[in-house]
Amino acid sequence: MAVIRDVMPAFELVQPNSIADAQKVLEQQGEDGWVLAGGMDSFDWLKDRIKKPKVVVDLSGVSELKGVRTTADGIEIGAMTTLTEVVEHPVIREKYKLLADSAELVASPQIRNQGTLGGNVSQDARCWYYRAGWPCYRAGGNICYADTPEGRNREHAILQADRCVAVNPSDSAPALIALDAKFVIRTSKSERVVDAEDYFIGPEVDITRLHILKPGDLLTAIRIPSTWAGAKFYFEKIRDRNVWDFPLLNVASAMVVSNGNIDRIRIAVNGAAARPLRLKLVEDAVQGKPPNAATGEMAGKLAVQGAVPLQFNAYKIPLMRNLVKRTIGGVEEAKWTPYNGQ
Amino acid sequence: MDPLQWAIDPWGKTVPIHIAWFLIWVAAIAGLLFVIVHAIYVRYFAKPREFEPEAAPVILAKIPEKVPRHSLTARAFHWIMAASMFTLLFTAFLPRVGVQFDWVTYHWIAGTVLTASVIFHIFHASFFLDFWSIWPDRIDVRDARRRILRFMGKPAPPPERFAKYPLENKLYHGAIIVAGLSAIVTGVFMMFRVRTIFFPRNPYLFSDMTWGMMYVLHGLAGVGLIALIMMHVYFGLRPEKRPITKSMIFGWMSRDFYLEEHDPARWPVEAAASPSRSRETKTEGLPDVG
Numbered sequence: 001m002a003v004i005r006d007v008m009p010a011f012e013l014v015q016p017n018s019i020a021d022a023q024k025v026l027e028q029q030g031e032d033g034w035v036l037a038g039g040m041d042s043f044d045w046l047k048d049r050i051k052k053p054k055v056v057v058d059l060s061g062v063s064e065l066k067g068v069r070t071t072a073d074g075i076e077i078g079a080m081t082t083l084t085e086v087v088e089h090p091v092i093r094e095k096y097k098l099l100a101d102s103a104e105l106v107a108s109p110q111i112r113n114q115g116t117l118g119g120n121v122s123q124d125a126r127c128w129y130y131r132a133g134w135p136c137y138r139a140g141g142n143i144c145y146a147d148t149p150e151g152r153n154r155e156h157a158i159l160q161a162d163r164c165v166a167v168n169p170s171d172s173a174p175a176l177i178a179l180d181a182k183f184v185i186r187t188s189k190s191e192r193v194v195d196a197e198d199y200f201i202g203p204e205v206d207i208t209r210l211h212i213l214k215p216g217d218l219l220t221a222i223r224i225p226s227t228w229a230g231a232k233f234y235f236e237k238i239r240d241r242n243v244w245d246f247p248l249l250n251v252a253s254a255m256v257v258s259n260g261n262i263d264r265i266r267i268a269v270n271g272a273a274a275r276p277l278r279l280k281l282v283e284d285a286v287q288g289k290p291p292n293a294a295t296g297e298m299a300g301k302l303a304v305q306g307a308v309p310l311q312f313n314a315y316k317i318p319l320m321r322n323l324v325k326r327t328i329g330g331v332e333e334a335k336w337t338p339y340n341g342q
Numbered sequence: 343m344d345p346l347q348w349a350i351d352p353w354g355k356t357v358p359i360h361i362a363w364f365l366i367w368v369a370a371i372a373g374l375l376f377v378i379v380h381a382i383y384v385r386y387f388a389k390p391r392e393f394e395p396e397a398a399p400v401i402l403a404k405i406p407e408k409v410p411r412h413s414l415t416a417r418a419f420h421w422i423m424a425a426s427m428f429t430l431l432f433t434a435f436l437p438r439v440g441v442q443f444d445w446v447t448y449h450w451i452a453g454t455v456l457t458a459s460v461i462f463h464i465f466h467a468s469f470f471l472d473f474w475s476i477w478p479d480r481i482d483v484r485d486a487r488r489r490i491l492r493f494m495g496k497p498a499p500p501p502e503r504f505a506k507y508p509l510e511n512k513l514y515h516g517a518i519i520v521a522g523l524s525a526i527v528t529g530v531f532m533m534f535r536v537r538t539i540f541f542p543r544n545p546y547l548f549s550d551m552t553w554g555m556m557y558v559l560h561g562l563a564g565v566g567l568i569a570l571i572m573m574h575v576y577f578g579l580r581p582e583k584r585p586i587t588k589s590m591i592f593g594w595m596s597r598d599f600y601l602e603e604h605d606p607a608r609w610p611v612e613a614a615a616s617p618s619r620s621r622e623t624k625t626e627g628l629p630d631v632g
Contacts, residue, residue: 135349141359142557143535143545145352162446163536204444206437308537 008046012055019064019186019220022057027188027216029055035218036060037080037119040111045124050133065118065220068092074226076184079118079219083172084109086117096224098233098252102175105237108244118219121173121183121199122211125166125274126246128152137164137207146310153310155248158317160273162204165310171237173200173276174252174268179228184221185213193223197268200275210274228254228266234327238319247271249319253327255291262291267327269303272320279303279324286328296329346558351550358554361561363438369565373572380576392492392500401606408594409611411506416471419463420590426456430525431571434564450538453529460526475506481608482509505608517570525563528556 011034016022026033034053036042045051059065065080068089075091083103086092092100106112106120125131125138127146135141146153147165156165173196181196199211199219213219231254239245249271256264265283270276282299289295300321307317345365346358412420429452433445467473485501486509492498507515534544535553548556578587585599600611 134352135357135359139349140347141349142553143550147543148545161537162444201442204446205442 006047008043009049009052011046011053013058014055015058015061017061017063019062019218022059022062023186023188023216023218025055025057026218029053029057029215031215033057033215035122037122038082038115040107040115040119041123044131048131048133050131071223074224074229077117077222077224079221080116081118083112083115083117083120086172087112095226095229096179098175098179098228098235098254099172099224101233101235102171102237102250102252105235105250106171111244117172117222121170121176121222122213122219123170125164125210126169127156127164127166130166137203138166140208149311151311154312155246155271156310156313157273158304158307158309158313158320159277160202160204160275161308162202162207162274164203164207164274166203166274167271168200168210168273168275169246170270170276171247171250174250174270175235176222176224177268177276177278178233178252178254178266179224180254180266182223182225183219184223186218186220187214188216191220196222197276197278202274228256231256231264236323236326238323249316249323251320251323251327255328257291260290261288262286262295262328263288265328267299267303267324269320269324272307272316281305282324291328293325293329296325296327299328300325353550355550357550358558360554360557361565365561365565366435366438366568369568370572373569376569376573377576384580393503394500402601405597405600405606405611407597409597409600410594411589412593414593415466417590417593419459419466423456423459423463426452426459427567427571430456431564431568435568446536450529450533450536453526453533454540456522457526457530460522472506475609476512476515478509478512479505481505482512485509502608503605504603505605508603514570514574517566521563521566521570524559525567528560528563531556532560 014025016025026035032054034042034046034051034056036056036058042051042056046053046056059080062080065078067078067081068085068091069076069078070091075096077086077092083106086103087100089100103112103117103120106115127136127138129136129145129151130138133139134145135143136146137144144164145151146156147161147163153165155167157167176196179196182193183196183199185192185194194212201209201212234253234255235250237250238248240248247270249269251267251269253265253267255262255266265286267279267282268276269279279299279302282302285302286295286299300323303324304317304321307320309317343362343364345362347360347362348356349359351357430449433449433452437443437445467476481502482505488498488501492500531547533540534547537543545553547553577583585595589595
């Protein structure tokens with residue numbers, strides 16, 4: 001079982017200074033290799049001796065992976081760009097504030113200084129049982145300890161659970177989905193670019209991973225097209241401790257209103273399933289309708305269709321319903337919430 | 343290489359969690375090797391088969407041109423079971439070799455179909471067919487001994503023609519019973535661990551050790567079925583077995599093939615019987631492989 005140790009376990013540390021070198025090492029090591037970005041997720045695993053990689057590839061020296069670049073069609077953010085840099089970047093704040101708002105609510109300032117955007121979207125599940133090293137489905141075993149009558153499952157999934165009921169804990173992921181971001185992945189054979197929503201996978205596809213990265217693959221950058229630049233954004237995160245916590249639920253939306261009706265909208269929710277969910281049905285249902293409380297009410301009800309609560313997380317259903325409602329018609333109502341958006 | 347994967351449960355006990363997945367490849371290679379060796383043996387080394395003299399002309403004269411073998415019910419069972427079995431194997435093992443998709447729902451639905459069809463088959467075969475025709479009898483054992491002796495070049499009288507099913511077919515059916523029922527029984531219990539429409543989840547139905555053994559048995563049965571199904575498909579496609587395969591589609595085999603392979607005394611056929619309406623003497627789990 002998990003025992004916090006004061007020192008790191010022994011492993012070989014590789015510190016490449018280029019993407020090519022990093023990718024080469026990761027390809028050689030396969031499942032024995034471990035990608036270290038900011039270390040905010042990795043160090044827990046390593047110190048607890050639950051994940052025991054032979055080789056850790058520290059990407060902090062790869063300058064190609066850092067920084068925000070303006071492109072012909074938007075911006076490209078290196079995967080190793082820190083969350084603080086994302087929050088403070090002037091172009092992001094001006095055109096893609098949804099991402100800045102979501103990144104600003106990640107953990108604490110210290111963690112945002114060290115944690116990276118690539119690490120935030122690629123972090124592992126925070127289920128107690130999984131993180132404690134128990135042999136659950138996600139760890140390769142044959143049981144979910146959280147999905148039992150006695151299991152502590154207050155933070156777990158209400159949608160799309162399949163054996164494992166852990167949820168994706170990323171705050172930036174739903175914002176990136178709402179912004180229609182593209183994730184750039186370097187594999188041993190080529191470079192792939194996938195839609196943000198396709199970067200994440202549920203247990204029905206692979207119960208041991210939250211994303212599509214396989215051993216040897218590397219997330220190098222995230223591209224945000226200008227499609228939604230300057231749109232009406234909404235982000236809200238609900239957590240137990242407002243100073244520093246993972247989301248119980250969060251919601252992100254980008255909306256373009258014309259002639260008083262919703263012209264285009266993208267909505268994503270995280271903390272409800274093992275992957276951030278883009279609410280495509282809701283988007284289709286509200287398109288062409290006025291962004292008011294009635295539309296929001298309808299959207300909220302539609303969003304939670306099919307939700308199955310566990311023993312201790314039924315509260316997430318009305319919570320998700322209301323968050324989705326606010327993304328459309330309840331922005332004014334949401335002003336009193338502890339959301340820090342300016 | 344440990345054929346099982348182990349874990350430490352929350353109480354500190356080492357328990358098995360499932361088979362090691364390299365056994366998938368072991369089973370596939372074993373099945374492939376069997377196919378290759380058998381094909382080479384039949385092509386280059388096998389001697390023409392010899393049987394005891396055929397039955398009296400008066401009996402032969404009563405054999406119809408189309409000999410009824412499988413009723414429509416039996417054939418429907420066979421193909422439903424085949425479809426569910428293939429679905430189960432693909433949904434179980436493709437994700438293990440890198441083909442990722444939403445497999446669990448398809449798997450338990452296919453397992454439910456298989457379970458229902460096997461329950462039906464047991465009932466149907468026990469009360470409406472000749473139950474014993476698929477089990478080895480004394481003549482099978484005696485003839486197996488004769489065939490082995492003759493294969494080794496030792497003197498022995500030729501064996502009799504087969505009853506409805508050759509001994510190899512009966513042994514295969516036995517192997518399918520063991521592997522299939524193991525997979526089904528463990529699979530039904532494993533459905534308590536996932537969300538289905540049948541019963542509420544209860545992962546604490548058994549201890550971690552018992553659950554682990556159940557997963558191991560399910561996995562072993564599964565990989566065993568990979569090899570068995572490969573052999574079955576191979577025999578179903580072999581030229582000399584095609585009349586048997588066709589009988590699982592159309593319900594009958596030709597008089598010539600019947601007389602060449604089967605003994606009317608051991609598998610009597612009614613002369614006037616219509617293939618589609620005749621009452622079978624027995625159906626089996628899968629088409630003949632003998």
